[in-house]
Structure formats: structure tokens, C-alpha cells
Amino acid sequence: MAAGEPHLEPVEAGxxxxxxxxxxxxxxxxxxxxxxxxxxxxxxxxxxxxxAGAAVILALAMIIVAPQRIYRRLRYGVGERMLQVVxxxxxxxxxxxxxxxxxxxxxxxxxxxxxxxxxxxxVHTAGTHNSVVVVPGLAPARAAELRxxxxxxxxxxxx
Amino acid sequence: xSRPTPTExxxxxxxxxxxxLFLLKGLGGSLRxxxxxxxxxxxxIVSGEWRLAMFAxxxxxxxGGVGAILYWRRFEYRVGASEIRIDSGIxxxxxxxxxxDRIQDVDITQGPLARALGIAQVKFETGGGSSGPxxxxxxxxxxxxxxxxxxxxxxxxxxxxxxxxxxxxxGEQHPVFAMGPKRLLxxxxxxxxxxxxxxxxxxxxxxxxxxxxxxxxxxxxxxVLAASAPLQEFALAHRAIVVAAGSVLLVVLxxxxxxxxxxxxxxxxxxxxxxxxLRRRRGLLTRTDVTLPLKRAQAAVVSxxxxxxxxxxxxxxxxxxxxxxxxxxAHLLAPLARDNEIDHILAELGWRPIPAEPRWHHxxxxxxxxxxxxxxxxxxxxxxxxxxxxxxxxxxGSVLLVAVALRWLAWFRTAYALDEDRVxxxxxxxxxxxxxxxxxxxxxADITENFVSRWVGTAxxxxxxxxxxxxxxxxxxxxxxxxxxxxEQLLSSQA
Numbered sequence: 001m002a003a004g005e006p007h008l009e010p011v012e013a014g015x016x017x018x019x020x021x022x023x024x025x026x027x028x029x030x031x032x033x034x035x036x037x038x039x040x041x042x043x044x045x046x047x048x049x050x051x052a053g054a055a056v057i058l059a060l061a062m063i064i065v066a067p068q069r070i071y072r073r074l075r076y077g078v079g080e081r082m083l084q085v086v087x088x089x090x091x092x093x094x095x096x097x098x099x100x101x102x103x104x105x106x107x108x109x110x111x112x113x114x115x116x117x118x119x120x121x122x123v124h125t126a127g128t129h130n131s132v133v134v135v136p137g138l139a140p141a142r143a144a145e146l147r148x149x150x151x152x153x154x155x156x157x158x159x
Numbered sequence: 160x161s162r163p164t165p166t167e168x169x170x171x172x173x174x175x176x177x178x179x180l181f182l183l184k185g186l187g188g189s190l191r192x193x194x195x196x197x198x199x200x201x202x203x204i205v206s207g208e209w210r211l212a213m214f215a216x217x218x219x220x221x222x223g224g225v226g227a228i229l230y231w232r233r234f235e236y237r238v239g240a241s242e243i244r245i246d247s248g249i250x251x252x253x254x255x256x257x258x259x260d261r262i263q264d265v266d267i268t269q270g271p272l273a274r275a276l277g278i279a280q281v282k283f284e285t286g287g288g289s290s291g292p293x294x295x296x297x298x299x300x301x302x303x304x305x306x307x308x309x310x311x312x313x314x315x316x317x318x319x320x321x322x323x324x325x326x327x328x329x330g331e332q333h334p335v336f337a338m339g340p341k342r343l344l345x346x347x348x349x350x351x352x353x354x355x356x357x358x359x360x361x362x363x364x365x366x367x368x369x370x371x372x373x374x375x376x377x378x379x380x381x382x383v384l385a386a387s388a389p390l391q392e393f394a395l396a397h398r399a400i401v402v403a404a405g406s407v408l409l410v411v412l413x414x415x416x417x418x419x420x421x422x423x424x425x426x427x428x429x430x431x432x433x434x435x436x437l438r439r440r441r442g443l444l445t446r447t448d449v450t451l452p453l454k455r456a457q458a459a460v461v462s463x464x465x466x467x468x469x470x471x472x473x474x475x476x477x478x479x480x481x482x483x484x485x486x487x488x489a490h491l492l493a494p495l496a497r498d499n500e501i502d503h504i505l506a507e508l509g510w511r512p513i514p515a516e517p518r519w520h521h522x523x524x525x526x527x528x529x530x531x532x533x534x535x536x537x538x539x540x541x542x543x544x545x546x547x548x549x550x551x552x553x554x555x556g557s558v559l560l561v562a563v564a565l566r567w568l569a570w571f572r573t574a575y576a577l578d579e580d581r582v583x584x585x586x587x588x589x590x591x592x593x594x595x596x597x598x599x600x601x602x603x604a605d606i607t608e609n610f611v612s613r614w615v616g617t618a619x620x621x622x623x624x625x626x627x628x629x630x631x632x633x634x635x636x637x638x639x640x641x642x643x644x645x646x647e648q649l650l651s652s653q654a
Binding site for chain 2 (some may be wrong): 081089090091093094095096101125126127128129130
């Protein structure tokens, strides 16, 4: 094991806020849609408020509970030869990318990332499955550092 | 890929146009592209506006023709010293440059019309993930077959930078794999298909009303039978014979469909070794000529079915970065072959033969019962059916049983084995598949588990291959520790 799997570490705590903001936007859209549905379809029949209420509860759960949990399950590690990203609980995925197989690398900062001081490392591989592996919620300096470490290993394919 | 060209310092080659006969083909293409216009035309005809309809049709042909002419006028390609340049576009121009180094292969396709006219479509395969509309950019719609072969030869020789390679391999040497008429017929019989009935069903569903009869309604048959009373009496008297005759008809039609479809696609199937890859030619009406570069082969897939395997037949295809016709990433190298023929083709690729009896590691029985567990929600409608409409419950019940039974059969076959520097993954019972994947072609590996499998302690290993399916190559339901160990083994060879 020691040779392959790297030491896993959590991402920046700021990523929780990024997730929360993202969930809030999504939740707002959800509530709006539910509200319109309520008004148009259910209110005339006297069942108004059921769907909207459910949407509000779901959105609150998404904003309050989900970000901590997602954050807690998210771990990444860069070892001698491997990049490993572990995430999810109900559907848990543990991805390993050999550094030699990486095609190219991006460091991405979206508007939310800028707001909360994080950035994502995006690793492109040649595989059709997992063609893009993302390590989100990294400090910008750390993302750049990882990019440089991985770049060292990227082999230029002969053919 | 289209970079501005700092030309003059290297030869870019003289501009060339598509063959003028492209106009014939292009007109067809433009007419196909008009889409909604046909609905309008049909409406005009149905509503009896014949003159207007003819006028509109003439206008469409004119527009299509002018479109084709403009496209032809504005399309130029150049074959340079190290790249192909394509300048296209009627209003917005696109200047595309494809370096020879990036061209995986040159595909030549000829439809029936093109064959009669001696022209061919040429496609430059760049092997990028460009299976969208962008891939159209590397296509020369119609040039002479001769020029197509010249360009292909040129690209290949430039790619290898080996002057020897310019010598055209004569196609008449011994092929790596070929299918004679007898083999073709056998393959056709195995491709038994009742799809034609599905097609008829669809047509009558859609157009039955317009035709004024519906062959699928009872009334239609009752009327037919009423009109032929003696036949009706015969049918009632000899029910068994009618059923038997119907079944024979189904079998004959299904087999004929299979044979016809296979002949159209695989007639003259032939794989030859060239200096950079395997060249495959096939097709009765549309003749295709595709070369798979050896270096691009990612994994081999040997597939078969229970009946086929009983007769010792298998199909070989290769996963590849370059895409086959229709944009699929599997190159079919042998539609129907014996084990030794498959090993022979693999040997041409420089691969060892597939071991007959490797040490299979079977997957956990959770593969079956987690599947059965996932079906349990369907027991609720089943229970409702049993109470309310019990004959319907028989249908749903047997469907569920068959699904679980097939999964159970598949479980016996689902296994993986390590063969020195490659992994073999065997899956499926009805659609049997054996994947041969060299370790060095694994791009990444996931271990996935969900709330059920975690409870059981199993996980799935998903291996990503370039040109494989989006879901990856899955080894399901293996104990978690074994999954980790296997992943470690598979990836350890990577430098």
C-alpha cells in the first residue's frame, strides 16, 4: 500500500462556504419553481403550499447540513506516482490517477472561489471515463504547487 | 488546432478543390439539410396546392444547388509539407490546419453513388475527443479515389518519416483475416434479427391511419378473413399448422434480415497488415477502408453469445483512440472468428494470445442479490396486480424472475484474471464479453461503493480506458480489500 496510495488530507475550510453558496443558488431556483408550481396547479384545488413547503425544507437541509458532510468526506492526496481523490458517502468514489497518465492541467477559479479564497485543480486524463478529475477547494497557492508537482510527472506520449 | 499560418517559409502546396461531381452529392446533402421545408411541401401537396408545391420544390432545389455550388466554390484544401490545410465556409470562413503528426489515420469511404462515379470521401482522423460536429472539419467530401489514396500514402509516409513506407503495400498479400461467402452467411445467420418487425410495427403505428388500414388491429384481420372464408375455415381447423407456419415465417424472415444486413456491412471483409497498423476493408454498397494504427490500440474486446460460443465463434474488436465509422470507439476486426484466428490478429498487434484457462477470480454473490434488492420496489406493483388483475401479475412476475435469473447466470461468468502485464475481465451471460486490457493503458481507476455495498463490504473497480465507454470498464462486487489490492497491482507497473 505504502508505495501507491498517498497520504490523504482535507481541503480548505473555505470550500464549505463555496458549497453553501452554490447550494443556496440551487435552493433558490428550486423554491421558485416549487412556488410557481404551487400557485398554478395546486392552489386552485386547495392544496397550496405543500410543494413549496417541501422545497423550503429540502433547500434548508441542502444549505445547512449538506456542505459540512460533503466537505468532511472529501479528501485528496498527491503521492510519488498517484493523485487520489476520495469523495461521497451514499455513493462513495475513490479515484486514483497515475501522474504519468495525466494529459494536461488547469487551475480554475470561479467567482465563488474568488469570494472564498479557494480554487480547483482540474486534471485531464485520456480516459473516456474520468476524462476530468477535479480537486476542488484548494488554496490558490496549494493548487499551483500541486500543478507544478504533477507537471513534473506528465510524460509526453511518444505517439 | 487552427493556428494562424506563418507561411511562405515552407511549402503549403497548391490549392485544390473538391471533385466537381461533389455537386451531385452536395445537392443531396443540402436537400437533406432543408428539414422542415419538406413538411411545408407535404402540407401544400396534401391541401391540393399543386402549382405552389411544384414552385416551392423548384425553389428548394435551386437553393440547395446554389448552396452546394457556393460550398464547392469556397472550399479549398492544400496538402503541404507537414500539414493539411482546409479553408471552408461560405460566409464565416474557417482556416484549419491539421499537422500530419496529429493525423492518426485517413479513412476513405465510398457510397454506392460515389463508387459509380469514382470519387471518395476522405476523413482525417485526429484522435482528439472530437466526436461532435467539430469532427466534420477534417473531411474532404468528394475527391477522386486516386487522389484519396495518394494523400493517405503521403500522410503515412510523413508520419513515419520512413521513405520505405511510401511503397504502397500491395493489397493482394495474404490477409490477416478475411471472410469468405460461407463465413459471411454464417455470420448473417447469427445476426438473426426481428428488428424488421419492430420497424413494421412502428410504420403501421405512425402511418396506419393514413393508409386506411391497420394490420395490427383485430378488425383488419377479421375483415381479411371474412373476405376469404375458406381460408378462415382452414385456419380454424388446422390451428397447429398455422402456428407452425407462422413461426417458420418468423424464423426465415429473421434470418434473412440478419443475412442481408450482414452482407451489406461485411461483404468482402478483409484485414491486412500495413507498416503502421491494421487496414480493414468491408461493405457491399458502401465500401469503407479504415486503418487502425497499432499504437492507438488500447484494449481488445472479444464478445460472443451463448449460441455463438456453443459453435465456437467470437467477435474481436479493439478499443482505440481513433474512432471507427459512425464515431464508435471500437474497431471491429473480426465479426465471426475462431479462437486461433483471434490470437493470430492479436499477434499482428504484437500482443500475446489470450490464455485459454487463466486463473479466474470470481466476484462476490452480492452481485446477484444486491441486484435483486434493487428490484424489490417492483414487488409492490406486483402485489397490487396479484390482487386486482392477476393474469398481468404473471407477466411482471416472470419478467422479474428472468431478470434475476439472467443476473445469476451472468454472475457465474463475471470474473477477472491477471495475465502478466494485462488484466482480463469477463462479463455477461447473454452478451458475453472478455476485455483484455494492458496495465499501461489504464488511465485512472475508481473504487466505488454505495450504501448497500458498503454494508456488505464489497466495492466496484472502474477502470478508465481511452476510447472506452463513459462508464468505464467495471469489475463489479469484489471484496473491498481485494479491490484495493487489485488496483494497487494494476497501477503499480506505471512508471
